[in-house]
Amino acid sequence: MPAGIRLSTAAEAPFLQSRAPSARNLAQPVGVRTCMNITVIGRGNVGGSLARLWRAAGHDVQELGQERGDATNADVLVLAVPWAAIPDALENVRGATGKTTIDATNFVRGERPDFPSLAHQVKSIVGGATAKAFNLNYAALYDEVPKQDVRPGSLFAAEDEAREVTEQLIRDAGLEPVYGGGLENARALEDFLGVLFAWGRGFYRFWTP
Numbered sequence: 529m530p531a532g533i534r535l536s537t538a539a540e541a542p543f544l545q546s547r548a549p550s551a552r553n554l555a556q557p558v559g560v561r562t563c564m565n566i567t568v569i570g571r572g573n574v575g576g577s578l579a580r581l582w583r584a585a586g587h588d589v590q591e592l593g594q595e596r597g598d599a600t601n602a603d604v605l606v607l608a609v610p611w612a613a614i615p616d617a618l619e620n621v622r623g624a625t626g627k628t629t630i631d632a633t634n635f636v637r638g639e640r641p642d643f644p645s646l647a648h649q650v651k652s653i654v655g656g657a658t659a660k661a662f663n664l665n666y667a668a669l670y671d672e673v674p675k676q677d678v679r680p681g682s683l684f685a686a687e688d689e690a691r692e693v694t695e696q697l698i699r700d701a702g703l704e705p706v707y708g709g710g711l712e713n714a715r716a717l718e719d720f721l722g723v724l725f726a727w728g729r730g731f732y733r734f735w736t737p
């Protein structure tokens with residue numbers, strides 16, 4: 529777990545009562561949870577939506593865009609910018625080096641950067657523990673997440689040191705984390721976008737029998 533993450537109990541967390549009403553309020557975790565200082569780089573469809581959900585779950589969230597900023601106090605970075613903006617977005621945020629980073633970007637069209645995946649490119653710049661997550665969830669559906677009776681799934685891949693924090697943030701967005709292996713599988717998640725597009729806008733869920 530990244531340094532600086534504060535543990536708190538449900539009793540200490542008034543935000544647990546403050547989520548948007550839903551049948552079972554599935555985004556509410558139970559028991560011990562972590563409150564994080566999150567810097568989201570990219571505050572559009574993905575970054576802006578996740579920021580709203582995480583604030584509602586009690587996290588401190590800073591949203592940055594093209595105006596740059598300072599991530600020195602962040603426990604975790606979340607990257608949600610167009611893939612071609614990855615180097616620019618990361619290299620111009622102060623204090624990003626070495627941070628645990630969750631990469632939500634997708635490759636859409638153009639010439640792929642010369643890395644095994646976009647997440648590897650992110651890792652090469654930031655250098656901290658890295659995860660690929662949220663790239664296979666439609667941003668347009670985030671407002672629907674708290675209304676679901678069963679948590680929708682969220683496939684992710686992560687280095688071991690980034691796995692726990694990624695699972696926590698997926699849960700705190702109201703989704704169910706589905707571990708898809710280490711960062712070597714990040715490219716497979718990026719390539720799965722074509723399947724997601726073919727299938728159309730929707731939630732998905734994986735479960736064990």
Ligand SMILES: NC(=O)c1ccc[n+]([C@@H]2O[C@H](COP(=O)([O-])OP(=O)(O)OC[C@H]3O[C@@H](n4cnc5c(N)ncnc54)[C@H](OP(=O)(O)O)[C@@H]3O)[C@@H](O)[C@H]2O)c1
Nearest residue numbers: 570571572573574593594608609610613617633634663667
């Ligand atoms: N839309 C989806 O359903 C979805 C789902 C999963 C993954 N993704 C992926 O997630 C990423 C973001 O998608 P989106 O739909 O959220 O895009 P978006 O709504 O267009 O938002 C893009 C954000 O990136 C910021 N940005 C662009 N260039 C930047 C730079 N050089 N430095 C810093 N910030 C920069 C913009 O800043 P400003 O606010 O200053 O303009 C904006 O806040 C993309 O890689 C996309 O493929 C999208």
